[in-house]
Amino acid sequence: MSAFPTAAQLSLPGKQASRWSPGLPCAPHNEVFASADEGSGVAVALALALDGLRGQGGDRLGDRSLLWVQDATSLRLNGRPYRAGLPPELRNRVIHVLAPKPEDALFALEEGIRCRDMACVIGEIAGNPKTLDFTASRRLTLAAERYGVRLFLVRHDAKRDLSSARMRWQVRSAASLPPGWNTAAPGTPAWHAELFRARTLATGEWILRDDGKGLAAERPSTAPDHGDLAAAAGGRSLAAC
Numbered sequence: 063m064s065a066f067p068t069a070a071q072l073s074l075p076g077k078q079a080s081r082w083s084p085g086l087p088c089a090p091h092n093e094v095f096a097s098a099d100e101g102s103g104v105a106v107a108l109a110l111a112l113d114g115l116r117g118q119g120g121d122r123l124g125d126r127s128l129l130w131v132q133d134a135t136s137l138r139l140n141g142r143p144y145r146a147g148l149p150p151e152l153r154n155r156v157i158h159v160l161a162p163k164p165e166d167a168l169f170a171l172e173e174g175i176r177c178r179d180m181a182c183v184i185g186e187i188a189g190n191p192k193t194l195d196f197t198a199s200r201r202l203t204l205a206a207e208r209y210g211v212r213l214f215l216v217r218h219d220a221k222r223d224l225s226s227a228r229m230r231w232q233v234r235s236a237a238s239l240p241p242g243w244n245t246a247a248p249g250t251p252a253w254h255a256e257l258f259r260a261r262t263l264a265t266g267e268w269i270l271r272d273d274g275k276g277l278a279a280e281r282p283s284t285a286p287d288h289g290d291l292a293a294a295a296g297g298r299s300l301a302a303c
Contacts, residue, residue: 084277088114089228090206098139098218107214113277126181129174133167136186164191175205188218199225230259
């Protein structure tokens with residue numbers, strides 16, 4: 063039996079899809095597309111993972127670890143995870159795996175998902191390797207749903223290919239708000255995030271910020287309201303209209 067609610071349990075026929083907001087549980091299988099020239103992909107994956115753990119009734123971390131898997135190209139592009147720069151809750155919980163090839167990374171990701179003692183799994187795979195096809199993606203989704211361990215897979219410099227991931231994001235860096243005390247100091251990191259595919263939620267765009275206490279989201283002033291478009295289409299795709 064799946065450890066997560068099914069799509070039928072989360073959505074009601076004829077109802078407009080609800081909109082994502084911080085505090086809502088993320089899907090069991092998430093993909094985050096980002097440029098390898100900046101750290102936005104991994105940063106948003108961490109922020110979403112922590113937000114989901116914080117939003118599930120208190121301390122969901124307990125003594126569990128976080129598995130972090132990189133393929134060799136991701137390591138070359140972005141380097142290893144820097145423990146001192148990670149959120150305090152995760153600094154001493156990371157199990158890092160360096161996989162020489164994408165197929166090795168996929169194997170490590172699936173094995174990690176199957177371990178219920180993991181708080182969550184973060185993966186980094188560069189480009190669109192042939193081994194990461196729909197079948198491989200489906201295996202990850204089914205494992206995450208069965209074992210209840212969420213996967214956040216960062217796709218560096220990748221095209222939006224066919225995938226069974228329940229939530230898919232496109233992210234980039236955004237301007238930080240000026241600090242309140244020292245205007246010359248760096249502001250709280252911010253990211254522009256587009257949820258372009260979601261199984262049970264309306265798609266949309268947000269500016270995300272995490273100040274170390276929680277994830278905040280606000281709608282960009284120019285973001286289209288996809289939820290209203292879905293409502294106007296009667297719950298069907300616009301292409302069907």
